[in-house]
Amino acid sequence: YKAEAEAAKAEGRHVGVGISMGGFIITIGAFDVAEVALELNPDGTITHYNTWEDMGQGGDIGTLTHTVKALEPLGIKPGQVKLVMNDSKICPDTNLAAASRSHYMAGNATIDAARQLMDAMRKDDGSWRTYDEMAAEGIPTKYTGHYDQFNIGLDPGLDPNTGEGEKNPTYMYGVNVALVEVDVNTGKTQVLRYTWVGDVGVVGNMLSVEGQGYGGLSHSIGFALSEEYGAENKHGSMIGCGIPQIDMIPDDINLIFQETPRPAGPHGSCGCSEVFQSSGHMAVINAINNACGVRVYALPATPDKVKAGWEAKQRGEDLTPPKYYLGTDFEEELEMIKANPL
Incomplete structure (x- = not known):
């Protein structure tokens, strides 16, 4: 260039x-949480339920990619995954579409749901139960995956006395x-x-x-x-x-x-x-x-x-505009924190 x-x-x-x-x-930090659900259908396909709001950020392909990857041991292909998205009556709350969190949080919740479903499908010999076998044994075929960041070591916010902290994973x-x-x-x-x-x-x-x-x-x-x-x-x-x-x-x-x-x-x-x-x-x-x-x-x-x-x-003029107030400067904010400890 x-x-x-x-x-x-x-x-x-x-x-x-x-x-x-x-x-x-x-993510939105230490208090972020998301849930999705995976269901094994009678024909062996999988239905994924979530409220990953698609505002242009690829909620459908993200959901599909996570599901296929998380269920890789089952050999699930993209054409075997059905998506039910953003129906708040039947879908778990995957939470807001902001802070570039949806892929990260919904993905981890999908991994949790896939773990639960595969644990239920797994036989003692390591093979997988079919839908009919699970129904005959009274084993649920739908599982809600949950992921939160409540206790993984993230700060809830910046320390009010130092301005330091890390609330993002x-x-x-x-x-x-x-x-x-x-x-x-x-x-x-x-x-x-x-x-x-x-x-x-x-x-x-x-x-x-x-x-x-x-x-x-x-x-x-x-x-x-x-x-x-x-x-x-x-x-x-x-x-x-x-x-x-x-x-x-x-x-x-x-x-x-x-x-x-x-x-x-x-x-x-x-x-x-x-x-x-x-x-x-x-x-x-x-x-x-x-x-x-x-x-x-x-x-x-x-x-x-x-x-x-x-x-x-x-014309030789200086193009720099006069300084205008956009809030306190970094150094001013630090001085304010020091002068007003909590």
Whole structure:
């Protein structure tokens, strides 16, 4: 990317490279809990019940992947798993879709349900009971899997007197690199290429996780360049809010995975969705600065802001805005904690 940008600059174009890095928590912490249920059906298939709300984070394929993996000793295939999801009358409470927790918590609950079901199906000789055999012996064929983080050593929150603590079992990590070109006459920015390198644990279904990546990074590009949600009366539709169009997203998006198994994660995995949205926009903003020297401080970096910044820069003006209050700084917060012990 850097070599390509330098070659373009030698031709008089404003092309630049930006990098950013970020991560995201997994689960809502020490008080998180999730339940699912697995049922053996008369025809030998399995029904999985949960309330993993699918808001674009792959609840169905995640449920299917976890189920097939957890029941691997039975030789269960994807076509033998039926999904009953988000019917609160008959499904256990898998809890909220937030904090990239659903895959992690539902996955561990699925492992627990699978353990119970296989323990019930297992004969003394190590073979498996059929549905009919279990029914004849009066053995239940449906089991609720439970997973919580109440007593696994996580802090309930930060220590109020030190600001220290760890309430999350693991994290996801990512580095973003963007190559952009800026038309300084119009202020328009085009993302030419984008690469993400990160670690979300063991990947169970690469196609699904890549889909998360492409969608999340597209959102990041939109967040950097076009998305504005503040003026509800002005923007009457999602398109009006600046959701990126297809011509804003580069065809060249490269995802590189470092798979480090998470010891307490289901099958070594963890969540992935929010790592693709936590910092990707800043790679684009940094690339604009590298391309033409314009630092955009208030997102999105719309053409009018970039053009105005370029023109101000040509006049020798300082683009740094006056400091505005966003809350206490880190050092101020530490001083407040020290001065007001609990």
